[in-house]
Amino acid sequence: MNFKLQLALFLRSFFLQTGWNYRKYQNIGLTFVMWPFLKKLYHNDPDALPSVLIRYLQNFNSHPVMASFCFGALARQEEAIAKTKTAKEMEQQIILWAEIKRGLSITTASIGDRLFWGTLKPLSLLAALFIWLVLGVNFFETQLPPNPSLGYVFSAGIVAFVVFNAIALFVKWKGISLSYYNEDHRCFGLTRFHWNETIYHAKRLGLLFTIGMILIGVYYFMQTALVQNVQFMTRAVLVLFFISISFITRRLRIPNMYLYLVAVAVFNIVCYL
Amino acid sequence: MTPAIFALCLLAAFLELDTTYAGQLTFSRGIIAAPIFSLITGDTMAGIQVGVFTELLFADVNPLGGILPPSAVVCSLVTLALHTLGIELYITFIFGVIAALLFAIIEKYRRKSRFRWLIYWEQKITQKPTTIYQAISMSLLTSFLINFLLLFLFIWLGSYLAVWISSHLPSQAQIACNFAYMAVPWIGLAALVPEFRLKTR
Numbered sequence A: 001m002n003f004k005l006q007l008a009l010f011l012r013s014f015f016l017q018t019g020w021n022y023r024k025y026q027n028i029g030l031t032f033v034m035w036p037f038l039k040k041l042y043h044n045d046p047d048a049l050p051s052v053l054i055r056y057l058q059n060f061n062s063h064p065v066m067a068s069f070c071f072g073a074l075a076r077q078e079e080a081i082a083k084t085k086t087a088k089e090m091e092q093q094i095i096l097w098a099e100i101k102r103g104l105s106i107t108t109a110s111i112g113d114r115l116f117w118g119t120l121k122p123l124s125l126l127a128a129l130f131i132w133l134v135l136g137v138n139f140f141e142t143q144l145p146p147n148p149s150l151g152y153v154f155s156a157g158i159v160a161f162v163v164f165n166a167i168a169l170f171v172k173w174k175g176i177s178l179s180y181y182n183e184d185h186r187c188f189g190l191t192r193f194h195w196n197e198t199i200y201h202a203k204r205l206g207l208l209f210t211i212g213m214i215l216i217g218v219y220y221f222m223q224t225a226l227v228q229n230v231q232f233m234t235r236a237v238l239v240l241f242f243i244s245i246s247f248i249t250r251r252l253r254i255p256n257m258y259l260y261l262v263a264v265a266v267f268n269i270v271c272y273l
Numbered sequence B: 001m002t003p004a005i006f007a008l009c010l011l012a013a014f015l016e017l018d019t020t021y022a023g024q025l026t027f028s029r030g031i032i033a034a035p036i037f038s039l040i041t042g043d044t045m046a047g048i049q050v051g052v053f054t055e056l057l058f059a060d061v062n063p064l065g066g067i068l069p070p071s072a073v074v075c076s077l078v079t080l081a082l083h084t085l086g087i088e089l090y091i092t093f094i095f096g097v098i099a100a101l102l103f104a105i106i107e108k109y110r111r112k113s114r115f116r117w118l119i120y121w122e123q124k125i126t127q128k129p130t131t132i133y134q135a136i137s138m139s140l141l142t143s144f145l146i147n148f149l150l151l152f153l154f155i156w157l158g159s160y161l162a163v164w165i166s167s168h169l170p171s172q173a174q175i176a177c178n179f180a181y182m183a184v185p186w187i188g189l190a191a192l193v194p195e196f197r198l199k200t201r
Helices: A003-015 A027-041 A046-056 A068-083 A087-134 A150-181 A184-192 A195-225 A229-251 A256-272 B003-017 B030-041 B044-058 B072-083 B089-112 B115-127 B129-168 B171-197
Strands: none
Touching: A003 A027, A003 A068, A003 A150, A027 A046, A027 A068, A027 B115, A027 B129, A046 A087, A046 B115, A046 B129, A068 A087, A068 A150, A068 A184, A087 A150, A087 A184, A087 A195, A087 B044, A087 B171, A150 A184, A150 B030, A150 B044, A195 B171, A229 A256, A229 B171, A256 B044, A256 B089, A256 B171, B003 B030, B003 B072, B003 B129, B030 B044, B030 B072, B044 B072, B044 B089, B044 B171, B072 B089, B072 B129, B089 B129, B089 B171, B115 B129
């Protein structure tokens, strides 16, 4: 696979989820991503393309970033299919192709969900919150301070954007070549990264950042206490109540947004009593 | 409906594509989308706060497998657009969260009902492989248009409802909504603790 082809797969991978559906998930997207490779591989045998495309239009579902490992591995296996001489050999290689697609999509989805959605996204959010607080943009206040300068408004968002995408785009780019050039006994290049260790350390860092953010929030909260004692106590009790409840709802897998809507209803009842 | 709101809806419909259908470059995150919207609405501090609150509130729902989290773009847009009518953020945010939930429900239905579309394009692609370009562009275009229409509808209906509610809302209810709004970052931060405590080895 040359640089031009890798670049084509990389750029097309941004449309992997176009046409996402509950029946075959990312099948249209996968076909779109792999099309330049398939077109080049079968340019001498265009009659083979319909049957090849039928295979790519079957179920496929993975993480949008980590799916790049599937592209490289599937391209490699497709070359093996194209080189077969007999029907039986081709059948065996197609079975192997299907196994790679199924197995690798599940593995990469699991890693991607934990690393990108479960760790990196909240971690970059916390980084952005810290930057805003350092710049003096206090979003904890319900009485909003005057508008900050545009540099302050976008600095934190840009940092979160760059942190997330630098890692995501690096993994996406490297995933294609690693899985293409690595043999299957090396898990298609997946073992080149220490996923579990990375996730573990990132989560520890995230926990530290979260505790730090809560402490900063409490500090801002305490500052208002010096001015309004009765209101402060009421606010503190109510907020603490909902923080405690959020731990319970988390265990019950009830999303936060429902807790917020319940909070609106409960506060209304309390205010009317 | 002012040209600014119209422009906001167009921009939001475009940014919403980033959530799933194109890019996934995180332009659709609350902390990025809301400050961008606030450039049009003119209240950048409100944009930061709404972006942060939206992200924190939705931080515990991730798009794992077929799970559809509520849209941060929709929540930020509806909250900020209604805020331009002079309604307080603590009221408009409730509309934003409800709109995001409704949008997720409609999106789920759209994904389920894409079956006929899928059969049509699969047949076309196998017959003539280059039609994959049409399938992708048509999918993006229809998603963009549906997003735009839904967002326009949410703001149009929401503006009438929010103006009526805010003018009839007693002071106790205003205090209650303010309290609930104030609790949002705390609920969000509390949810991040177990998010980072998950064992990975």
